[in-house]
């Protein structure tokens with residue numbers, strides 16, 4: 001039997017890549033719901049509707065009434081991506097982060113409680129663990145949750161709600177915590193596509209603080225395959241870390257991009273640090289590798305080239321995304 005899936009946030013970066021992955025590799029029947037905020041882009045879904053096993057609703061997960069129409073069937077699985085996702089915006093104003101990331105997640109949990117879905121994968125982030133020092137071991141699933149910015153606090157709050165619904169109601173809920181993703185269709189407010197866009201336009205590239213903050217980069221398709229693995233084999237009540245074991249300083253990432261594009265490092269402009277800027281993220285993915293058999297397939301070198309080329313070849317898409325976000 002083909003699985004009946006509800007994907008939230010499928011017009012965003014990872015959600016749209018995930019649906020593309022499903023349409024290519026599986027026979028799942030997919031319902032995609034997305035509020036189409038500044039980050040949700042209808043063109044990310046182009047071609048999806050031509051597949052008979054796909055439908056889309058423009059629905060805000062914080063709107064309980066609107067959500068009801070989507071539950072005209074019982075879903076085998078909800079894969080929950082929808083969120084406000086940009087740390088800098090959450091520092092400016094956290095309102096929508098709390099409403100979408102916490103209340104929106106709660107509304108979906110209520111649907112599971114009503115028996116409208118049989119399982120949910122809650123897509124979370126390594127940021128809920130807080131920050132590591134240089135010599136600390138990578139985050140395992142046992143690391144305490146200690147978020148340092150409003151975005152990660154809202155994601156951690158959602159994680160705790162999910163945990164509580166598992167403990168209290170024994171609902172089949174699984175949490176994934178992934179490191180920084182990069183790849184096609186990522187919004188140009190985020191680091192890697194922003195660096196590419198500025199570089200090709202000979203604009204200064206803002207590098208926060210000393211540029212030595214470390215992120216553990218994972219190609220988006222590897223994140224998608226990990227979620228598909230967890231969706232099918234993850235155990236209820238468990239948390240699974242997902243990472244690329246690919247730690248890089250921000251400065252080194254910029255150098256790699258500028259080098260590939262044949263641009264000068266003089267484009268780098270050191271700017272005031274992000275408030276509460278987490279120093280280092282590093283993910284230990286041993287659990288998903290040993291228990292569920294997942295592994296990433298794309299080297300950073302290959303994934304980065306593909307991402308840079310995509311951004312260079314899709315300048316119109318990037319500029320439209322910037323305009324929609326009042327960033328152009």
Ligand code: NAD
Nearest residue numbers: 009011012013014035036037039040060061082083085181
């Ligand atoms: P994104 O900002 O590109 O996409 C988010 C999507 O959610 C958009 O399409 C937006 O329209 C939609 N959305 C926002 N509020 C909504 C609401 N109230 N109702 C319905 N839809 C709404 O984000 P992304 O980078 O694709 O991240 C997806 C998920 O993965 C998020 O939960 C994020 O926390 C998590 N995550 C992201 C990364 C990363 O590096 N990007 C890493 C780990 C985890």
Ligand code: TDX
Nearest residue numbers: 085086087125127179180189190191206207208213250
């Ligand atoms: O202009 C910039 N200059 C800069 O130096 C921007 C936008 C970022 N940075 C730095 C800040 C971070 O150390 O680059 C690093 C990456 O920044 P972001 O792309 O904003 O990602 P980050 O804050 O690490 O969060 C991302 O990974 C975890 C996603 O946006 C989150 O949704 C995810 O949960």
